[in-house]
Amino acid sequence: MEETKKQEQTTTHKIGIYLWIWGLLFVLSFFSYMVDWFQFQGLLRWTLILIFMFLKAGLIMAFFMHLFWERYALVNVLLWPMTAIACFIFLMVAEFQYTLFTRLFYFFIGG
Secondary structure: OHHHHHHHHOOOOOHHHHHHHHHHHHHHHHHHHHHHHOOOOHHHHHHHHHHHHHHHHHHHHHHHOOOOOOHHHHHHHHHHHHHHHHHHHHHHHHHHHHHHHHHHHHHHHOO
């Protein structure tokens, strides 16, 4: 009876999942390197780099930080900080547009 409790409390993950994730990280890093190799420029370059970066970060966080198996931790670690960052970005963009409007208005139109 005690052995089954110990087995239920401790869960180990198979090494195969970590090898698959390691392989995916290797492939995504290869694709990221290929962006430079083929000399993509402009918006396409930065879009591809950011996509590969977010995919690699997500895989690392989900599997090597064990957030894939902890739903509540995933919500608290990812959702709330990203929501706060999105709100701050929205506020900065709104302030930038207001500042730009007032500068253009007073320097060029009102002056």
